[in-house]
Amino acid sequence: MERFLPTAQFQRLINLLRRDGYDCVGPRVRDGAIVYGPLERVEELPVGWHDEQRPGHYRLARGSGRRFFDWANGPEALKPLTFASREVLWTVVRDGQGSLRFCEEVPEVRPTAVIGVRACDIAAMHLQDQHFGYREYQDPYYNRRRRALFLVAVDCARPASTCFCHSTGDGPAAHAGFDIALTELDDGFIARARSERGRDLLAELPTTEVTPDHHAAAGAQHDAAVAAQTRRLAGRNLKASLFAHLDHPEWDAVAGRCLSCGNCTAVCPTCFCHSVGDTTELDGRRSTHHRQWDSCFSAGHSYMHSFVVRDQTVLRYRQWLTHKLGTWHDQYGRSGCVGCGRCLTWCPVGIDMVETANRICGGDGDAQP
Amino acid sequence: MIPTAARPTLAIHKFSSCDGCQLALLNLGEGLLDLARMVDIRHFVEAGPMDEEASVDIALVEGCISTAEEAERIRRVRANSRYLIAIGACATSGGVQALRNLHDAGAWTADIYAHPQYIDVLANATSLADRVRVDCELYGCPVNGHQVLAAVRSLLSGVTPLNDRDKLCAECKRRHNVCVMVARGLPCMGPVTATGCGVLCPTLGRDCYGCYGPAENVNSAALGRQLEAEGMSKEARAGRFLFIHSNAPEFASGGSSGED
Ligand code: SF4
Ligand code: SF4
Ligand code: SF4
Ligand code: SF4
Numbered sequence: 304m305e306r307f308l309p310t311a312q313f314q315r316l317i318n319l320l321r322r323d324g325y326d327c328v329g330p331r332v333r334d335g336a337i338v339y340g341p342l343e344r345v346e347e348l349p350v351g352w353h354d355e356q357r358p359g360h361y362r363l364a365r366g367s368g369r370r371f372f373d374w375a376n377g378p379e380a381l382k383p384l385t386f387a388s389r390e391v392l393w394t395v396v397r398d399g400q401g402s403l404r405f406c407e408e409v410p411e412v413r414p415t416a417v418i419g420v421r422a423c424d425i426a427a428m429h430l431q432d433q434h435f436g437y438r439e440y441q442d443p444y445y446n447r448r449r450r451a452l453f454l455v456a457v458d459c460a461r462p463a464s465t466c467f468c469h470s471t472g473d474g475p476a477a478h479a480g481f482d483i484a485l486t487e488l489d490d491g492f493i494a495r496a497r498s499e500r501g502r503d504l505l506a507e508l509p510t511t512e513v514t515p516d517h518h519a520a521a522g523a524q525h526d527a528a529v530a531a532q533t534r535r536l537a538g539r540n541l542k543a544s545l546f547a548h549l550d551h552p553e554w555d556a557v558a559g560r561c562l563s564c565g566n567c568t569a570v571c572p573t574c575f576c577h578s579v580g581d582t583t584e585l586d587g588r589r590s591t592h593h594r595q596w597d598s599c600f601s602a603g604h605s606y607m608h609s610f611v612v613r614d615q616t617v618l619r620y621r622q623w624l625t626h627k628l629g630t631w632h633d634q635y636g637r638s639g640c641v642g643c644g645r646c647l648t649w650c651p652v653g654i655d656m657v658e659t660a661n662r663i664c665g666g667d668g669d670a671q672p
Numbered sequence: 673m674i675p676t677a678a679r680p681t682l683a684i685h686k687f688s689s690c691d692g693c694q695l696a697l698l699n700l701g702e703g704l705l706d707l708a709r710m711v712d713i714r715h716f717v718e719a720g721p722m723d724e725e726a727s728v729d730i731a732l733v734e735g736c737i738s739t740a741e742e743a744e745r746i747r748r749v750r751a752n753s754r755y756l757i758a759i760g761a762c763a764t765s766g767g768v769q770a771l772r773n774l775h776d777a778g779a780w781t782a783d784i785y786a787h788p789q790y791i792d793v794l795a796n797a798t799s800l801a802d803r804v805r806v807d808c809e810l811y812g813c814p815v816n817g818h819q820v821l822a823a824v825r826s827l828l829s830g831v832t833p834l835n836d837r838d839k840l841c842a843e844c845k846r847r848h849n850v851c852v853m854v855a856r857g858l859p860c861m862g863p864v865t866a867t868g869c870g871v872l873c874p875t876l877g878r879d880c881y882g883c884y885g886p887a888e889n890v891n892s893a894a895l896g897r898q899l900e901a902e903g904m905s906k907e908a909r910a911g912r913f914l915f916i917h918s919n920a921p922e923f924a925s926g927g928s929s930g931e932d
């Protein structure tokens with residue numbers, strides 16, 4: 304189902320979602336970046352804003368345009384909405400007799416509609432779905448939040464210089480995994496519904512027929528977005544190539560620049576590593592067990608019975624790349640990179656993961672998916 | 673493990689410092705009352721009890737070793753304590769006082785004081801661990817009172833206190849802050865600084881200046897080169913890396929690298 308939603312009616316989409324009990328969340332300008340925040344009115348979206356991104360650099364600038372989504376992405380994908388950066392898993396209380404009572408803490412979640420989700424982030428969410436929903440090892444914390452989401456995707460019209468989703472096959476247009484997807488044009492949106500509830504909602508909106516002119520404008524816009532992406536990984540499956548070059552000098556070169564700070568893994572929408580810990584109250588009667596985002600760049604990630612296996616940055620960086628672009632294929636049937644470019648932009652020293660991987664793989668990346 | 677029959681005893685000692693770490697403990701409010709219920713506080717000058725020579729289970733020690741008298745006294749504190757926890761920048765690396773190690777402190781005292789003969793200091797201001805065995809080090813200028821309580825709780829339970837030396841950036845991202853280095857070009861020390869403060873500075877939109885000391889596996893030279901590329905002068909870079917923890921070797925390299 305495909306309809307045209309004029310800009311003047313865009314607010315109705317939010318109104319209907321709110322009527323149906325959803326909290327709406329959308330991209331907003333905060334502290335010099337575009338990040339998700341509560342959304343009530345469409346004017347709160349980053350109207351007219353553009354982002355300039357390159358490795359280690361992100362700046363926003365406001366132009367004269369009236370578009371809502373004329374920028375690529377911000378530091379946070381959907382990940383914080385499903386995989387909490389820190390959360391309590393259970394608590395334990397010691398009663399008067401000294402016995403322990405354990406109590407599972409399952410998060411209270413509200414139905415949440417996210418407006419303006421990018422194609423790369425939906426692809427990343429499907430990878431995390433596989434991870435947190437693996438066979439009998441279902442993660443109730445992730446699943447609860449995930450199932451509460453209603454997704455309104457937006458096709459990218461203005462990729463950043465760091466974006467390479469076309470080469471990974473994940474963008475710049477959204478193809479699956481959403482309830483409604485929007486292609487923004489100058490006077491409104493081509494809206495396509497993919498789910499039952501998406502179709503119901505679209506049917507209630509004051510839309511018109513999509514015209515051939517709309518389609519032509521959308522097609523040209525998509526082609527321009529693809530053409531704007533000049534960066535690309537050497538192939539869709541670099542596993543063999545990476546593992547054939549474990550001693551490549553580039554590993555040491557990149558480790559000389561890398562801060563081992565883990566910003567790349569924190570912003571990566573597919574990274575799922577976490578650590579667990581306990582916080583005990585001073586009187587010792589109550590303790591909470593929590594988990595929080597961790598990273599292969601931390602010492603704890605490879606700590607084993609009194610020693611750290613990957614005690615040098617070169618080993619940590621190699622772990623990150625050989626897992627993300629290599630062994631993910633064995634685990635999840637594809638690469639762990641969806642081409643969002645965040646690990647390039649948000650690296651404080653501007654390490655270009657794509658350039659690094661391509662240099663290590665030389666020319667022999669397997670171009671087949 | 674500390675026996676639970678009698679209330680464990682605790683002392684809080686001060687060496688060369690500004691008293692800010694003791695204030696951080698006083699600022700705990702209710703947490704301090706809980707602490708006073710759990711342990712018998714024998715020595716805590718800022719709060720009242722005074723018995724400097726008391727033998728205790730846990731000693732929390734603030735300040736660096738700057739004078740001969742202090743070098744002697746820290747040995748007595750060590751001998752009188754089962755567990756010695758260094759709290760704050762001064763106790764863990766020497767703190768701001770250690771800046772004098774980089775210069776001729778004797779010449780300074782002659783320039784500054786009318787009667788320099790009353791100033792009697794060691795050649796270098798150092799951390800506690802440079803003088804005695806320390807069981808646990810909690811960095812910060814000042815220390816985070818909740819970290820201190822957590823360390824005491826661990827000792828009461830008979831487990832080694834957690835020593836989290838992950839980079840500040842990890843916690844900054846968990847708090848969903850927008851990186852001030854990437855989005856605003858500020859010279860943030862987060863990538864080389866240990867977590868523990870609760871990301872105070874970047875959460876308020878400013879750059880971290882490293883008061884929690886070096887994280888594990890830091891690359892100060894690489895961060896220094898990045899700040900240099902962003903146009904920060906060698907002097908300003910040295911000021912950044914050497915401000916609070918000049919005596920920490922991991923920061924010294926960042927403070928001296930690169931061109932003027
Ligand atoms: S590896 Fe980098 S570009 Fe790929 S999905 Fe993760 S953050 Fe995005
Ligand atoms: S990676 Fe693709 S979908 Fe994601 S922001 Fe960039 S252009 Fe858009
Ligand atoms: S690649 Fe960049 S963001 Fe990742 S750990 Fe290294 S310095 Fe940090
Ligand atoms: S603001 Fe500072 S602490 Fe936070 S991610 Fe950026 S560099 Fe790290």
